[in-house]
Amino acid sequence: MKRRSAKVYLLSLLLLALSCLYLFPFYILIVNTLKTVQETGFNPIALPTRLYLDNYIHAFKKMDLFVSLRNSFVITFGSIIGIVIMGSMAAYPVVRVRHMTTRLVTLYFLIGFMVPIQTALVPLYLVMERMHLVNTLQGMILIYSANCIFSFFMYQGFIKSVPLELEEAAYIDGCTPWKTFWRIVFPLLKPITTTVIIFETMWIWNDFTLAYLFLHSNSKTTLVLEIYKGVGEFSNDWSLMLTTMVIVLFPTVVFFLFLQKHIISGLTSGALKA
Amino acid sequence: MFLRRKYLGTYLIFLLPALIVFTIVRIIPLVLSVRYSFTNWDGISKAYDFVGLQNYKELFSDTSIAASIRNTFFFGVFNPLLVTVLAIPIALILNQAMPFRNFARMSFFFPSVPSALILGYLWLFIFDPTDSGVLNRVLGSLGLYPIAWLAQKHLAMWSLIAVSVWKSAGWHACIYLANLQIIPKDYYEAAMIDGANGWQKFRRITFPLLAPAVSISVTLILIDSLKIYELPFALTKGGPGYATTFLTQIIIQTGVFDRMIGRASALSVVFVVIIFAAAALQLALLRRREENIQ
Numbered sequence: 001m002k003r004r005s006a007k008v009y010l011l012s013l014l015l016l017a018l019s020c021l022y023l024f025p026f027y028i029l030i031v032n033t034l035k036t037v038q039e040t041g042f043n044p045i046a047l048p049t050r051l052y053l054d055n056y057i058h059a060f061k062k063m064d065l066f067v068s069l070r071n072s073f074v075i076t077f078g079s080i081i082g083i084v085i086m087g088s089m090a091a092y093p094v095v096r097v098r099h100m101t102t103r104l105v106t107l108y109f110l111i112g113f114m115v116p117i118q119t120a121l122v123p124l125y126l127v128m129e130r131m132h133l134v135n136t137l138q139g140m141i142l143i144y145s146a147n148c149i150f151s152f153f154m155y156q157g158f159i160k161s162v163p164l165e166l167e168e169a170a171y172i173d174g175c176t177p178w179k180t181f182w183r184i185v186f187p188l189l190k191p192i193t194t195t196v197i198i199f200e201t202m203w204i205w206n207d208f209t210l211a212y213l214f215l216h217s218n219s220k221t222t223l224v225l226e227i228y229k230g231v232g233e234f235s236n237d238w239s240l241m242l243t244t245m246v247i248v249l250f251p252t253v254v255f256f257l258f259l260q261k262h263i264i265s266g267l268t269s270g271a272l273k274a
Numbered sequence: 275m276f277l278r279r280k281y282l283g284t285y286l287i288f289l290l291p292a293l294i295v296f297t298i299v300r301i302i303p304l305v306l307s308v309r310y311s312f313t314n315w316d317g318i319s320k321a322y323d324f325v326g327l328q329n330y331k332e333l334f335s336d337t338s339i340a341a342s343i344r345n346t347f348f349f350g351v352f353n354p355l356l357v358t359v360l361a362i363p364i365a366l367i368l369n370q371a372m373p374f375r376n377f378a379r380m381s382f383f384f385p386s387v388p389s390a391l392i393l394g395y396l397w398l399f400i401f402d403p404t405d406s407g408v409l410n411r412v413l414g415s416l417g418l419y420p421i422a423w424l425a426q427k428h429l430a431m432w433s434l435i436a437v438s439v440w441k442s443a444g445w446h447a448c449i450y451l452a453n454l455q456i457i458p459k460d461y462y463e464a465a466m467i468d469g470a471n472g473w474q475k476f477r478r479i480t481f482p483l484l485a486p487a488v489s490i491s492v493t494l495i496l497i498d499s500l501k502i503y504e505l506p507f508a509l510t511k512g513g514p515g516y517a518t519t520f521l522t523q524i525i526i527q528t529g530v531f532d533r534m535i536g537r538a539s540a541l542s543v544v545f546v547v548i549i550f551a552a553a554a555l556q557l558a559l560l561r562r563r564e565e566n567i568q
Contacts (some may be wrong), residue, residue: 003465008372008373009373011370011372011374012373012374012375015367015372015374015375015378016374016377016378018288018378019374019377019378019381019382020381021343022382022444023381023383025393025396025397025400025440026384026396028396028399028400028408029396032399041406042406043406043411044399044402044406044407044411045406045408045411045412050391051349082295085291086291086295087292089288089289089291089292090288090289090291092285092294093285093286093288093289094286094289097282097464099282101286101289102285102289103292105289105423108293108296108301109292109296109486111300111301112296112300112301112308113552114503114549114553115300115304115549116497116500116544116549117299117300117548118501118503118525118545119304119525119542119545119546120300120303120305120306120307120523120528120542121303121308121526121529121530121542122303122307122310122317122525122526122530122535122538122539122542123302123303123304123307123310123535124299124303125529125530126303126306126317126535127298127299127303127306142295142298142299143299144297145295145299146295146298146299148291148292148295148296148299149292149296152292156357167365172457174282175286176281177281177285177288178284179318203527205388205389206388206389206390206391208390208391208504208507209503209504209522209526210390213530224389224391224392225537227389227391227395228391240449241395242396242399243397245392245395245396248389248392249388249392252323252387252388252389253387256384256387260380260383263383272540274312
């Protein structure tokens with residue numbers, strides 16, 4: 001055993017070096033927010049020579065940080081609620097009741113699984129225009145909520161493993177399906193709900209394409225859109241641009257660090273089950 | 275089940291919210307896409323004409339569209355391939371018990387956390403074509419000449435693929451890792467007794483038993499690859515020329531910004547057909563692989 005440990009240590013040092021190399025782009029990102037434009041232009045790889053925080057002061061002044069943070073939060077939160085409630089509710093009868101309709105519904109939802117939303121963006125825009133939901137947060141929540149079909153399939157797999165006895169007892173005691181679902185079944189779905197929340201939060205919070213197409217005014221901007229706006233405004237000032245990116249990334253990184261165990265295990269086990 | 279027949283109506287109410295939202299956001303636009311693809315509508319005027327297959331005929335004579343279909347295929351083959359080829363060894367290494375393992379897992383996973391747009395702009399900075407750009411400085415210190423990474427036709431595509439693989443390989447390694455952890459240890463012990471070497475163990479035990487993870491990972495990455503939009507949006511804007519223009523970019527450009535609804539819809543329909551064909555092909559291949567193993 002002793003003889004092997006030297007080899008293991010060597011390998012693990014190699015792994016450490018590789019990990020650092022993998023994270024190198026993020027080192028570049030952070031280091032250059034702490035330099036003047038001249039210093040960045042002169043040497044983008046070196047550590048800053050002194051502590052320089054003006055980029056952050058400028059970036060905070062130029063961004064609508066409060067507005068975009070609030071919008072990102074409202075959109076993500078609203079959509080997640082929709083996705084969790086609608087997906088779990090729809091999955092319940094489909095698992096528990098064997099009937100033609102529930103089988104047809106599964107097939108119908110499968111279309112959405114196969115065809116990405118990108119294929120029908122243009123008519124979607126026209127539909128949203130007709131409903132006066134373009135450039136509104138409600139509109140974004142509606143669009144993202146349609147992802148409930150993904151959570152539907154994840155819930156479906158999970159509900160199958162929930163024992164029937166509890167529900168049977170509830171029905172005998174005279175509970176309606178509505179009460180049985182919310183009081184008994186839904187609390188048992190907590191593990192898969194966590195996975196759904198993490199999965200969908202990462203997608204919605206980071207999404208650029210849909211926000212870019214459907215939100216136009218400054219008061220409706222999201223955090224990711226701030227980056228895009230920044231490219232137009234601070235073109236050539238990479239220091240300021242990278243600083244905006246760090247600020248926008250900050251909540252995501254906090255989310256990741258707090259939930260990393262859940263994220264990695266949840267995403268993978270969710271994927272393996274689905 | 276007998277208890278619940280009388281509640282069938284209530285159960286339909288459970289389905290209703292998801293059905294309504296899904297139909298409005300996904301199905302109606304899809305149906306409209308097919309309908310508009312036979313018209314010359316501009317999205318604004320009240321009247322439009324049905325023009326039969328004209329939009330479809332025009333698609334294949336447009337050089338930018340032909341290029342975007344080619345590029346989508348190219349990216350759809352090489353991105354999943356390289357991600358898989360990298361993710362499996364990463365998973366095997368991360369499955370070993372050794373110091374720094376958790377840090378390594380986090381590091382490899384982390385690039386899949388931020389928005390693709392942010393990563394695209396970050397790499398735009400790293401690929402800076404002047405000799406003071408990050409990557410060119412590294413080349414310079416090795417005594418090499420600076421390279422215009424994103425300005426040459428093939429290099430731009432490969433740079434894009436490299437960034438995309440870097441972003442997703444760790445995520446997919448985690449899918450493989452979860453699968454590795456459920457392979458029974460007995461198999462390896464038996465193989466060790468039989469005197470199998472490392473490669474034989476991988477070839478005969480690990481790889482065949484990774485089949486579920488392969489199916490999931492490849493399915494996910496294939497669909498992600500075909501609908502790529504944000505990374506090239508930030509990194510190359512589709513250029514140089516049409517070297518990194520993909521179907522999604524053309525659909526959004528012609529449909530939303532140029533308001534050529536008919537043409538964009540026809541292209542959307544072609545896109546759906548491509549996705550179905552790719553999914554069917556991949557399913558057939560994976561199924562054959564699983565049968566071969568059995």
